Amino acid sequence: MKKVLLLTTGGTIASRPTQQGLIPDITCQDIIQMLPVPRDNFLIDSRDIFSLDSSNIQPEEWQFMAEIIAEALPHYDGIIITHGTDTMAYTASALSYMLQNLDKPIVLTGAQVPIEQMFTDAKMNLQVAFAAVNMELPGVMIAFNGKIINGCRSVKVRTLGFDAFESISAPYMGEVFADGIHIGSKNALSAEKRMFKLKNSLCTDVFLLKLIPGTSPDIFDWLQQKHYRGIVIEAFGMGGTHFERRNLIPKLKKLVANDVSVVVCSQCLYEKSDLSLYEVGRRLLECGVIPGRDMTTEAIVTKLMWALGQTQNPTEVRQIFDTNYAGEVTL
Ligand code: ASP
Numbered sequence: 001m002k003k004v005l006l007l008t009t010g011g012t013i014a015s016r017p018t019q020q021g022l023i024p025d026i027t028c029q030d031i032i033q034m035l036p037v038p039r040d041n042f043l044i045d046s047r048d049i050f051s052l053d054s055s056n057i058q059p060e061e062w063q064f065m066a067e068i069i070a071e072a073l074p075h076y077d078g079i080i081i082t083h084g085t086d087t088m089a090y091t092a093s094a095l096s097y098m099l100q101n102l103d104k105p106i107v108l109t110g111a112q113v114p115i116e117q118m119f120t121d122a123k124m125n126l127q128v129a130f131a132a133v134n135m136e137l138p139g140v141m142i143a144f145n146g147k148i149i150n151g152c153r154s155v156k157v158r159t160l161g162f163d164a165f166e167s168i169s170a171p172y173m174g175e176v177f178a179d180g181i182h183i184g185s186k187n188a189l190s191a192e193k194r195m196f197k198l199k200n201s202l203c204t205d206v207f208l209l210k211l212i213p214g215t216s217p218d219i220f221d222w223l224q225q226k227h228y229r230g231i232v233i234e235a236f237g238m239g240g241t242h243f244e245r246r247n248l249i250p251k252l253k254k255l256v257a258n259d260v261s262v263v264v265c266s267q268c269l270y271e272k273s274d275l276s277l278y279e280v281g282r283r284l285l286e287c288g289v290i291p292g293r294d295m296t297t298e299a300i301v302t303k304l305m306w307a308l309g310q311t312q313n314p315t316e317v318r319q320i321f322d323t324n325y326a327g328e329v330t331l
Contacts, residue, residue: 002077003043004133006032007068009061010052011084013111013122024051024084026115031082034115036123037130045076054084054091054110059305062091063200066098069106070198078105078133080126085110085156085164088142092151094202094302096140096326101194107132108151109143112162121145121162131181132174139326141173148174148181152299152328155269169271169294170327203308206230208301210267211241220251223260230261230304230317233289234297239264239273240280249283256288261308261317263300265292272330290321299328 008014008031010024018025028046035044049068050061069079083091092108099106109129111122129143140151144165153170157163167173171184207228209219223231235241241264243249255262264284266273272294275281285291292300307320324331 001041001043002133003075004045004130005072005076005079006044006046007065007079007081008046008048009050009054009057009065009081009083011054011082011086011088011110012113013082013084013109013115013125014051015053015114016116022114024053031115031126034123036127041134042130052084054087057084057087057091059094059202059204062094062098063202065091066095066198066200069095069099070196073104073196076104077136078107080129080133081106081108082126083108083110085112085144089151089154089156089165089296089298090302092140092142092154093296093299093328094306096152096299096328097303097306098198098200098202099140100197100199100325102140102196103138105133105135105137106140106151107143107148108141112160112164128174128176128181131176135174135181135183137173137183139173146176147172150327152302152326153296155296155298157269168269168296169330199306199310201309202305203229204305206232206301206305206308208232208234208297210234211236213242214246215242215248217246217248217251220248220255224255224258228260229308230263231255232292232297232300232304233262233264234267235264235273235284236267236280237273238277238281239266239275239284239291240278241284243280243283249287252284252287252289256314259314261304261314262287262289263292263304263321264289265295265297265300290318293329293331295329303328
């Protein structure tokens with residue numbers, strides 16, 4: 001029998017219709033009543049920690065969640081967190097860094113349709129989450145639509161479809177078929193046994209900029225005036241930016257010289273960025289930007305918040321980006 005802690009945070013899975021639209025209102029006790037898992041296999045404790053649409057889940061909530069998980073971890077075989085889907089990939093990525101060296105499953109799940117409504121996907125998603133705990137898959141993951149995805153590789157790709165999440169540039173950790181769950185890749189780092197550590201300091205002075213053809217260099221002056229310590233740039237293709245007419249390069253050099261950590265990734269969802277391939281990327285590398293490689297934007301933004309929460313030193317931030325903590329990057 002597995003001992004599981006179910007934490008609820010709100011989201012569609014726990015929402016009811018109101019005059020103001022869907023609002024999270026359903027408690028963990030209500031969810032447990034509707035749980036479609038065999039009671040003989042699991043001993044379930046539960047706790048409502050928030051009742052928020054996930055658009056309102058921010059770094060402070062991630063820190064609180066990480067604390068609750070760290071406290072509970074020694075007493076459970078796994079922890080399941082129900083969460084809105086909109087920012088679930090950010091939460092999963094942030095937890096992947098804050099909860100270091102996990103040897104138990106922390107599974108986030110949610111639904112596109114509230115658990116009390118017809119056609120809800122909540123029950124299947126919860127079943128897969130419990131199965132992930134049963135299989136003792138270590139790490140932070142998302143269970144959704146019959147897939148188990150490494151949390152720091154997950155991205156929400158659909159607003160309505162039940163296959164709302166994909167595993168980006170990494171295989172699924174598990175997939176449900178008619179004959180059961182097929183285990184794919186275990187988190188590559190799970191084999192190395194190290195001591196679990198809670199490291200939940202974060203810096204929220206991080207900005208994400210998606211380039212458009214013609215982005216004005218002035219935006220970087222503004223970001224510097226506002227004292228952002230970290231900037232993520234979603235650049236074009238392999239990772240390029242314009243330097244003709246509106247030359248962004250001198251501004252980026254100035255930011256890096258002023259100890260701002262700048263990470264450059266691609267606007268393309270799939271596959272890696274490689275700044276060394278084209279001149280437009282090499283000029284960025286010469287500014288001293290950090291390459292985002294094949295990480296998702298969600299994994300980069302949260303890694304930068306986490307890195308800047310651990311150190312004031314930009315060289316150490318770069319070293320953190322040269323480290324694979326939870327399978328988030330191919331080095
Ligand atoms: N707006 C909801 C949320 O993220 C969407 C969902 O849960 O699917 O909380």
